[in-house]
Amino acid sequence: MRLDGQRESENVEDRRSDGSGGLDGGYRPAGMGGGRGIPLRGGSLVTIALIVGIGWLVFGINPIQMLIMVTGGGGGGSYTQDTSYQQAPTPSRTGSGSEDAGRAFVSKVLGSTEDVWTDIFKSAGETYEPTPLVLFSGMTRSACGQASAASGPFYCPLDKKVYIDLAFYDELKRRFGAPGDFAQAYVIAHEVGHHVQDLQGILPKFNQMRQNMSRADANALSVKVELQADCYAGVWANRTDQKGMLEAGDIDEALNAATQIGDDAIQKRTQGVVVPESFTHGTSAQRSAWFKRGYQSGDLNQCNTFQGNI
Template identity: 55%
Template sequence: MEWRGRRQSQNIEDRRSASTPGTGMGRDPFGRSGLRIPVGRRGGGLSISTIIILIVLYFVLKMMGIDMLQMLDGGSTSGPGYEQTVQRELSPQEKEIGSFVGVVLAETEDTWNTIFSASGERYEEPKLVLFSGAIRSACGLASSATGPFYCPGDRKVYLDTDFFRQLAQQFGASGDFAQAYVVAHEVGHHVQNLTGILPKFNQMRQTMGEGEANRMSVRVELQADCFAGIWAKQTDQKGLLSAGDIEEALNAAQQIGDDTLQKRSQGYVVPDSFNHGTSAQRMKWFKRGYDAGKVKACDTFSGDV
C-alpha cells in the first residue's frame, strides 16, 4: 500500500508512551472473553485479625500512592498508577507504525464520509486509541490479549500495535495491507454502530442462548469484513494499492478464521463456538465488499453466509 506522504487522521489517540504492563484481563465488546475475580464460597469469611491486617495494609499502600480500591476496580485511564506507570520514548519503528495507522484511518474516513454523504447523512468519525499493554475503555479493562476491538460505549477503536507482529509471526499474515484490513474491519463495526446494527444486536443478544448469539455474532463480524472490502475497493480506485495487497488481506482473513484458529490451537474445531466466521466465510465477504464496492452487497443477515 502506498501510504507514505499521505494525510494522517487527526482522530488518533496515541497512549503508547504511557504504557501499562499487560494483566491478561480484558473484555471483548461482544462478550467473548473476560476474567472475573473469584468469589469465596458461601459461609466463608475473614477473621477479625485478617480484616485488621488488610485495613492497615490499605492505609500503608495509600500513603505510598497506591490505591488498592482503584486496582480492584480495574484501574483508571487517568488516575495515578495506571497509564502513568511507565513513561517511555517510542522507537522509530513504533512511530512509523503509528503514522501508518493514521493514514489508514484517514483513508477509512474518506471512504465512509463519501458513502454517508451520498445518502444525505453525516459520518461521525471514530477515534482510534493506540496503546501498549493494557488500557481502560468504556467496555472495560482490555489487554494486549484481547486483540484489536471496537467499543460501542465510547465509539473508539482500540489497538495494541504489537498485534501486527503477532499477526505476522504467529498467524502467518504479514504485509501492511493485512494490517490495514484489521483497522478497516474495526472501523466497520463503528459503521454498524452508527447505522443501528450493533445496538440492535447487543439488545437482541440479551435474550439469546449462547449458540444463537454466536451465530448472530458471526453475521455481524462478516459484515464488518465486507465493509473492509468496500474500503479496500475505494482505496484501490485511488491507485494506492500495490501488487499483492488484496491477497495479503485475504490471507489475513483466512488465517484468523475461527476454524483455522481452533485447529491451530487445539487440533479440532467446535462450530457452535464460532463467533467471527470460518476462514472461507471471512474471505468470501471481504471479497464481496471489494468486488461490489457498495453497502447493499454486505447484507449478511439475509440467507446463508
C-alpha cells in the same frame, strides 16, 4: 499499500507514553470479568491469551466469547452498557506526540477510512462521525474493560473507539502467518467497520436481541455481525483501490489474514477439532468470501449478511 499521499487522521489518541498505561482515563469496567472462573484446557495461558487476542483483533466486539470458545466452553456472553461509565475528556492527540512509523501508518490508514466512509455517508445524505483510535502499549482501559497487548486491536461500542497495541501485529505475522502492511490495514478497516455498524444502529440492536437468545442463536447472529464488518472492510478496500492506493498482492494479504483467523482455523490450532456450533465469527472461507464480496462490489448494499434478521 501506497500511503505517501494520504493524510494522517487527527483522531489518534496516543497513550503509549502514559506511565499508567492509560488506566487513569476515567473508565470503570463493568460486566467484563476477563474470563475468570473459566477452566483452561488444551493450552498454556500465554497461548490462549494470544489466541483470544487474535480473535478480538479481527472480531472486535466480545473477547469473553473468544476466550470461552478456545478453552472449550462453546461461546456466549455479551457486553452490557453501564451508564455509570464516566469518560474523561481527551484531546485528539495525547502522549509524547512522537511521529514514529507505526503511528504514521495507523494514522494514514485511519484517515483513509474517514475519507471513504465520509463519501459513502454523504452520498446517502448522512454525516459520518469518525471513530477515535487509541494507541497504547502494554495495557490500557476502555469503557468495555481493561485491554492488554494480548487483547489485540478492538472496537469498543461503549465509547466508540478503536484500540490498538502495535506490538500485536508481530504476533499476527509470526504466529499466524499473516504478514504485510495491507493485512494490518485490513484489521483497522474491520474495526472501523464495527463503528459503521454502530452508527447504523446494528450493534445496539444486536446486543439487545442476543440477550433473549439461546447461546447457539446468539453465536449465529454474532457470525453475521462479524462477516458484515469484513464486507465493509472490503468496500473500503475497493474505494482505496480506485484511488490508486493498492499495490500488487495487497488484496491477497487481506484474504490470507481473513483465512488464518477464521473460527475453524483458530479451533484447529488450539483444540485440534472444529466445533461449528461454537463459531461466533465465521469460517475462514466465509470471512474471505465476504471481504471479497465487499471489495469486488464496492457497494454497502451488498453487505447484508442478516437477510432481514436485523
